[in-house]
Amino acid sequence: MMQSDLAGKTALITGGAKRIGAACALALAGAGADIVLHYHHSSEDAEKTADSIRSRGVRAWPLRADLESEKETRGLFEKALDMTGGLDILVNSASIFPDSTVDSFTWAELEQNLRVNTWAPLLLSRLFAAQERFSVPEDPPEAAKLGNIVNFLDTRITDNDSKHAAYALSKRNLFTLTRMLSVACAPGIKVNAIAPGLILPPPGENEEYLEKLRHTNPMRRVGRLEDISSALLFLVANSFITGQVIFVDGGRRIKGSMYGV
Numbered sequence: 221m222m223q224s225d226l227a228g229k230t231a232l233i234t235g236g237a238k239r240i241g242a243a244c245a246l247a248l249a250g251a252g253a254d255i256v257l258h259y260h261h262s263s264e265d266a267e268k269t270a271d272s273i274r275s276r277g278v279r280a281w282p283l284r285a286d287l288e289s290e291k292e293t294r295g296l297f298e299k300a301l302d303m304t305g306g307l308d309i310l311v312n313s314a315s316i317f318p319d320s321t322v323d324s325f326t327w328a329e330l331e332q333n334l335r336v337n338t339w340a341p342l343l344l345s346r347l348f349a350a351q352e353r354f355s356v357p358e359d360p361p362e363a364a365k366l367g368n369i370v371n372f373l374d375t376r377i378t379d380n381d382s383k384h385a386a387y388a389l390s391k392r393n394l395f396t397l398t399r400m401l402s403v404a405c406a407p408g409i410k411v412n413a414i415a416p417g418l419i420l421p422p423p424g425e426n427e428e429y430l431e432k433l434r435h436t437n438p439m440r441r442v443g444r445l446e447d448i449s450s451a452l453l454f455l456v457a458n459s460f461i462t463g464q465v466i467f468v469d470g471g472r473r474i475k476g477s478m479y480g481v
């Protein structure tokens with residue numbers, strides 16, 4: 221399948237209203253896919269992004285769900301199936317990124333990180349894989365029929381993020397799950413991940429945050445949204461890569477700790 225040939229395909233993107241999720245939704249839409257655009261609080265951004273998706277000549281369905289709730293997560297998937305009749309691509313981008321340290325986070329804080337950043341992607345992946353279209357075939361399906369799950373990790377899974385300990389645990393779990401699911405979901409579905417480095421300042425921070433941390437990667441740059449969305453299109457188009465993580469981080473994972481501690 222060529223990168224630009226997603227015509228007739230459908231994708232569910234969590235956290236798709238703005239920022240990286242929206243960039244991924246627009247890239248998949250630009251390649252021809254219809255998009256179920258999940259959001260939680262950002263309804264206005266979701267409507268705007270949905271309009272931009274539709275202006276590319278494909279369909280868009282914004283759907284709200286709190287991914288901390290298992291019930292709402294399951295409900296999201298059911299509604300997405302009703303809208304589309306079946307999903308070909310699942311992008312787990314929604315995430316929380318609260319401060320916490322290993323000597324002080326509470327179970328409630330850890331649980332919240334795990335629910336949104338690990339459990340919701342797993343639940344959605346299970347529901348995605350349970351679709352009839354992916355029932356285990358006798359022969360491996362042709363490349364064009366392969367399903368795709370892409371999870372969003374973080375380059376920090378490779379070292380110790382002392383300021384976001386519970387978050388780091390949740391993303392590290394999602395890394396392991398990506399590998400487990402790549403085996404469990406084969407041969408009908410590929411499961412891969414993207415681990416961004418410095419792309420956008422976290423919600424509440426401004427460009428200064430990025431400038432201060434630019435030197436933490438060998439490329440001494442801030443990555444662009446296109447650097448992420450092109451990695452996504454590549455993973456979706458490739459028929460033989462599964463269980464893989466693409467670090468889009470300017471080499472940050474090799475250099476070491478982001479905060480020097």
Ligand SMILES: NC(=O)c1ccc[n+]([C@@H]2O[C@H](COP(=O)([O-])OP(=O)(O)OC[C@H]3O[C@@H](n4cnc5c(N)ncnc54)[C@H](OP(=O)(O)O)[C@@H]3O)[C@@H](O)[C@H]2O)c1
Binds near residue numbers: 262
């Ligand atoms: N930005 C970076 O440079 C960077 C670096 C490393 C890794 N990443 C990873 O890349 C992915 C995208 O990054 P991002 O910066 O675009 O993410 P983000 O802005 O921090 O979060 C994306 C979306 O997650 C949704 N979300 C949060 N809690 C939710 C909940 N309980 N239920 C449902 N949705 C919820 C929010 O939706 P609403 O706004 O609709 O509420 C939010 O817009 C994330 O997985 C992140 O960890 C990003």
